[in-house]
Amino acid sequence: MNAADEAVSAILRGDVVRTRKPHPCGGDEWTVLRTGADIRIRCNTCGRLVMLDRESFLKRRKSLVSRSSSSGESVPRS
Numbered sequence: 479m480n481a482a483d484e485a486v487s488a489i490l491r492g493d494v495v496r497t498r499k500p501h502p503c504g505g506d507e508w509t510v511l512r513t514g515a516d517i518r519i520r521c522n523t524c525g526r527l528v529m530l531d532r533e534s535f536l537k538r539r540k541s542l543v544s545r546s547s548s549s550g551e552s553v554p555r556s
């Protein structure tokens with residue numbers, strides 16, 4: 479497998495992603511706060527928290543905007 483494909487299919491805490499459909503507030507960028515069986519994301523525009531299962535998250539995700547280079551220590555928890 480190509481390393482870039484693998485990086486894109488991974489879901490990591492601290493990722494900023496863009497969704498296919500914007501949030502009702504108009505924002506389409508989200509920060510991943512928690513990964514696991516369920517993915518918790520926060521709207522970067524209005525701060526709303528949303529929990530999705532992994533499959534739903536991957537369907538909604540359109541692109542990866544940025545990824546934190548550290549393994550999570552610098553990502554603020556809320």
Ligand SMILES: [Zn+2]
Binds near residue numbers: 501503504521523
């Ligand atoms: Zn929003």
